[in-house]
Amino acid sequence: MKKNKREKLTVNGTTSSNSESRVVDSLPGFSGNLPFKLHTGYIGVGKREEVQLFYYFIESEQDPDSDPLMLWLTGGPGCSSLSAIFFEHIGPLSLNYTGVYSDRTTVTWETNLPPLQLNPYSWTKFVNILFVESPVGTGFSYATTAESYYTDDINASKQIDEFLRKWFRVHPLFATNPLYVGGSSYTGMTIPFIMQEILNGNEDEPESNMNIKGYILGSPATDHFDGDIIGKIEFAHRVSLLSDEQYELIKVSCGAPYWNISNAECGKNIETALNFIDSIDSENILEPLNKDWRMLLKNMLLNHWANYAEVQEALHVRKGTVGVGLWRVCSETVMLRSYNITMRSSFSYHQYLTNKPIRALVYCGDQELLETYVGIQKWINKLNIPIDNDWRPWFVNNQVAGYVTKYSNGHYNLTYTIFKGSGHCPSHFYPRESLAMVQRWFAANPV
Numbered sequence: 001m002k003k004n005k006r007e008k009l010t011v012n013g014t015t016s017s018n019s020e021s022r023v024v025d026s027l028p029g030f031s032g033n034l035p036f037k038l039h040t041g042y043i044g045v046g047k048r049e050e051v052q053l054f055y056y057f058i059e060s061e062q063d064p065d066s067d068p069l070m071l072w073l074t075g076g077p078g079c080s081s082l083s084a085i086f087f088e089h090i091g092p093l094s095l096n097y098t099g100v101y102s103d104r105t106t107v108t109w110e111t112n113l114p115p116l117q118l119n120p121y122s123w124t125k126f127v128n129i130l131f132v133e134s135p136v137g138t139g140f141s142y143a144t145t146a147e148s149y150y151t152d153d154i155n156a157s158k159q160i161d162e163f164l165r166k167w168f169r170v171h172p173l174f175a176t177n178p179l180y181v182g183g184s185s186y187t188g189m190t191i192p193f194i195m196q197e198i199l200n201g202n203e204d205e206p207e208s209n210m211n212i213k214g215y216i217l218g219s220p221a222t223d224h225f226d227g228d229i230i231g232k233i234e235f236a237h238r239v240s241l242l243s244d245e246q247y248e249l250i251k252v253s254c255g256a257p258y259w260n261i262s263n264a265e266c267g268k269n270i271e272t273a274l275n276f277i278d279s280i281d282s283e284n285i286l287e288p289l290n291k292d293w294r295m296l297l298k299n300m301l302l303n304h305w306a307n308y309a310e311v312q313e314a315l316h317v318r319k320g321t322v323g324v325g326l327w328r329v330c331s332e333t334v335m336l337r338s339y340n341i342t343m344r345s346s347f348s349y350h351q352y353l354t355n356k357p358i359r360a361l362v363y364c365g366d367q368e369l370l371e372t373y374v375g376i377q378k379w380i381n382k383l384n385i386p387i388d389n390d391w392r393p394w395f396v397n398n399q400v401a402g403y404v405t406k407y408s409n410g411h412y413n414l415t416y417t418i419f420k421g422s423g424h425c426p427s428h429f430y431p432r433e434s435l436a437m438v439q440r441w442f443a444a445n446p447v
Contacts, residue, residue, distance in 0.1 A: 021039050021040075021041040021057070021170050021171065022039065022040055022041055022316040023037070023038070023039055024038040024039065024040055024314060024315060024316065026314065027093075027116060027311065027314050027315075028113055028305075028308060028310045028311050028314060029113045029114060029115050029116040029305060029311075030093070030115070030116040030117075031115075035118070036058060036059065036061055036092050036124065037058065037059035037064070038056065038057070038058050038059075039056075039057040039058075039059075040054070040055065040056055040057070040315050040316050040317075041054070041055060041057075041170070041316070042054055042055075042141075042318070043055065043163045043166050043167055043170070044166075045159045045162045045163050045166070046148065046159070046162075048144075050143055050144045050145050050148040051136045051141070051143050051144075051148050051151075051159060052136075052141060052142050052143065052144070052318075052321075053132055053133060053134055053136065053141045053159065053163050054132075054133040054139055054140035054141045054142075054317070055081075055130060055131060055132045055133065055163075055167070056081055056082075056085065056091075056130075056131040056315075057128070057129075057130045057131075057171070058091060058092060058124045058128070058129050058131070059124070059128050060124055060125070060126060060127055060128045061092075061122075061124055061125050061126075062125060062126045064128050064174075065173075066177065067126060067127055067128055067177065068127045068128065068177060068178040068179070068180055068213070068442055069127070069128040069129075069130065069174050069177040069178070069179050069180070070123075070127050070128065070129050070130070070179075070180040070181070070182050070216070071129075071130045071132060071160075071164065071179070071180070071181050071182065072084060072090065072129055072130065072131050072132070072182045072183060073132060073134055073160070073181075073182070073183035073187045073190070073191065074131075074138075074183065074184065074185075074187070075183065075184050075185030075186035075187050075221075076138070076185070076186055076330050076331075076334065076335060077135055077138070077156075077186050077187075077334060077335065077339050077341075078135070078137065078138050078330050078331040078332075078333075078334030078335045078339060079138065079329060079330040079331075080133060080138055080139035080140075080306075080327075080328075080329055080330070080331075081131035081132065081133050081139060082139065082302060082306060082329065083302070083329050083330070084131060084184070085131060086298075086302060087298060087302075087428055088184065088218075088425055088427045088428050089119055089121050089122070089427050089428065089431035089434065090122065090123050090124075090129065090427060091119065091122055091123075091124060091129070091131070092118060092119055092122040092124050093116050093117070093118065093119055093122075094116070094117055094118075094119045095114045095115075095116065095117075095298065095301055095302065095305070096114060096115040096116065096117045113304070113305055113308060113311075114301045114302075114304065114305055119431070121431035121432050121434065121435040122435075123434075123435060123438055125435070125439075126439055126442065127180075127438075127442060128174065128177065130167070132160065132163060134156055134159065134160055134163075135151050135156040135159075135334060135338075135339055136148065136149055136151060136156075136159075136338075137149050137331055137333060137334045137338055137339075138331055138334055139327070139331075140312075140315070140317050140321065140322060140327070142318075142321040142322070149333075149338045150338050150339075150340070151338065151339060151340070152339065152340040152341070152342040153189060153190055153193070153340075153341060153342045153343040154193070154342060154343070156190065156339075157190045157193045157194045157197060158197060160190075160194050160197075161194060161197040161198055161201055164179075164198070164210060165201070165205075165208050165210070168208070168210065175210075175211070176211055177211065178211055178213040179210050179211050179212045179213060180212075180213055180214050180215060180216060181194055181195060181198070181212075181215045181216075182215060182216035182217070182218075183216075183217065183218070183220075184217070184218035184219055184220070184425045184427075185218070185219055185220070185221060185370075185371070185424065185425060186221050187217070187220070188217050188219075188220020188221040188222050188346060188371070189220075189221050189222070189341075189343045189345075189346045190343070190346070191215055191217060191220075191346075192215070192346045192349030192350050192352075192353060193343070193346060193349045195212070195215050195349065195353055195358070196349050196352050196353065198210055198212050199212065199353075199356060212358075213358070213359060214358050214359030214360055214361070215353075215358070215359075215360055215361075216360075216361045216362075216363075216438070216441075217360070217361070217362045217363075218363055218364070218425050218426065218427065219363075219364045219365065219368060219370065219371045219424045219425050219426070220346075220362065220364075220371060220376070221346075221371055222345065222346050222347060222350075222371075222375070222376070222379050223344070223345040223346075223347060223375075223379065228371065228372075228375050229261065229270060229274075229375075230254075230259050230261070230375065230378065231371075231372045231374040231375015231376065231377075231378055232274070232369060232372055232374075232375060233247070233250055233270060233273060234247075234372075234374045234375075235369065235372035235373070235374040235375070236273065236277050236369065238374065239285065241276075241277045241280060241285070241369075242273055242276070242277065246272075246273055246276070249269055250266070250269045250270060250273060253265040253266045253268075253269050254266035254269070254270070277369070280369060281369075281423075282368070282369040282370045282424075283368055283369075283370055283423045283424035283425075284365070284367050284368060284422075284423025284424065284429070285367050285368070285369055285423075286367050286421070286423070287423065299328075299329045299330075302329050303327065303328060303329060306327045306329075307322075307324070307325050307326075307327045347379050347382065350379070350383060351383060353412060354383055354385060354409060354412040355411075355412070356411065356412060357411045357412070358411075358412050358413075359412075359413050359414075359415075360412070360413070360414040360415070361414075361415050361417065361437075361438070361441050362376060362380065362414065362415070362416050362417070363416070363417040363418070363419065363426060363434075363437065364376055364417075364418060364419070364422075364424075364426065365418070365419045365421075365422030365423045365424060365425075365426045365429065366402070366418050366419065366420060366421065366422065367421060367422060367423050368422070368423045368424040370424045371424065373418050376416070377416070380407070380414065380416055383407070383414075385407035385408065385409050385412065385414060386407065386408065386409060387405060387406070387407055388406045388407055388408040388413070389404075389405065389406035390405060391403055391404070391405045392404060392405075394417070394437075396432065396433045396436045400420055401419065401420060401430070401433040401436070401437075402417060402418045402419040402420045402422075402433070403417075403418045403420070404416065404417045404418070415441060417437055419433060419434075
């Protein structure tokens with residue numbers, strides 16, 4: 001009789017002294033035992049495993065033995081996986097804000113901890129998700145030497161490939177599950193490169209072959225200078241944030257439709273336009289700027305919860321690796337000091353993947369200025385993949401949830417989905433619709 005993987009995984013596995021996996025049965029703030037299987041641990045990467053990447057592995061609630069396995073990376077760079085779990089509604093838990101009063105500051109819970117509640121829209125209902133705290137210095141990940149905290153796009157991405165190969169040695173029972181790599185926002189720069197690394201590694205090291213099938217990108221950054229900026233300008237004009245006169249001035253000086261933004265006049269006009277729309281909330285143009293107190297409050301609550309000693313003990317965080325009160329949802333040290341942005345664009349890696357038997361899902365909101373649907377559409381069109389199913393609405397509960405276009409060249413298949421009325425990272429704004437989208441996509445059904 002086949003033994004269930006979940007029973008086997010209650011025993012720690014190791015590949016070295018710096019790799020481990022432990023079960024989490026309960027968490028402070030949640031009443032009773034967790035009704036899902038959560039494992040946490042560290043995987044050491046680097047020549048001497050001086051970088052210790054922390055992870056949360058949540059098994060599928062449906063059939064973990066055969067359901068897909070998705071590695072999920074959070075953007076920033078430097079934002080913790082807990083923000084994806086709690087705020088982007090990808091994981092099975094969320095914070096309960098009922099103890100927060102209208103004065104925006106008063107919090108009164110008996111345990112002094114924000115209570116946790118189950119998220120009915122968790123993607124773990126049908127997929128195993130491996131959340132990794134990357135780059136080093138993010139969340140509970142740490143380095144054993146000061147110099148090892150300094151990293152960049154390429155190095156951090158290579159560490160993810162190494163992480164995965166070592167993680168499968170700790171969890172060999174999941175080695176044959178279909179593997180996907182997913183992430184949001186800034187990870188749009190690194191995930192296509194990680195995909196290339198995995199595919200190349202499969203060819204170079206067939207003995208550690210990973211069953212890679214595709215990737216998922218939510219509101220992805222793709223080009224720091226050209227595509228993302230041009231898309232932002234065109235989007236701003238479409239939604240009347242820029243006048244016709246302003247837009248025409250930019251088009252002429254930048255040589256549209258070929259868009260050469262390297263000349264001084266073009267750069268000056270773009271800078272003027274970006275300054276003009278700077279007072280608009282870039283994550284959701286329909287939101288007032290003063291809505292930021294809500295996210296600040298959420299971050300405060302999560303900071304408070306994750307810095308609680310009993311929480312870190314329950315998660316099996318190694319003692320002494322996080323200073324008292326120093327855990328942050330998004331690490332400013334990573335963002336501003338230790339992480340070096342070295343990728344100008346991830347487009348060439350997307351191009352590489354179009355020659356492979358890979359599935360891709362790219363989604364975004366139609367009201368975000370940060371990574372606009374216009375800019376994303378531009379780089380997708382540049383891939384020159386034939387349209388398999390043209391722009392059409394998709395529905396949830398008989399309501400239009402957004403619009404979708406499918407592309408295919410026979411082996412590479414890309415689904416591009418737009419969420420109607422959503423801002424940056426749509427699963428944060430529309431968790432029910434996001435669950436429907438990914439559930440249909442994994443099942444290879446029309447979105």
